[in-house]
Amino acid sequence: DQQVKQNSPSLSVQEGRISILNCDYTNSMFDYFLWYKKYPAEGPTFLISISSIKDKNEDGRFTVFLNKSAKHLSLHIVPSQPGDSAVYFCAGRTGANNLFFGTGTRLTVIP
């Protein structure tokens, strides 16, 4: 029962362009959504989050958009940099800080 889905396993983008990573969820009880970034042989690192009562949160080059009616969120990275190349995980959180992760999207930023 996968409550969070990332349907694109990989994405390639030219340096300087926008990267858009998508995520869909089924659980209406999620109160927060989080994006984590993961490099090989390392654990996931928190990137940005958004409360379920908001539709946008911005932090530098990273912006997360939430469309609750569509149960969809996206992470925008602009401009994309080669160091952004990693696997990005979307997660939904229930009140007890129980995170439900998607299977990740591998982003490759081409110099």
Next chain:
Amino acid sequence: DTAVSQTPKYLVTQMGNDKSIKCEQNLGHDTMYWYKQDSKKFLKIMFSYNNKELIINETVPNRFSPKSPDKAHLNLHINSLELGDSAVYFCASSQSRYNEQFFGPGTRLTVL
């Protein structure tokens, strides 16, 4: 200065053995977690401990037993290992039950 550390990084063992994975955090956090990432890259919570008390125990076989000797440590003990236990196990911690989680580097367990 590693915030959340796990040992060992790699663990290869035979079916039926008992093994432990250790986790330590030096962030002063109250809550610690164990996650399993299977071969399909699906990262799923197993356990959550808050101040040494179990608060989440997802549908995990009771061959898996977390042990928290103190707030800074949450070890994972696995009895009678099975082939399906092969995965990467991540430890994480957070300031409280409602804060962002910091992950360790993972332990790749291979059961032969």
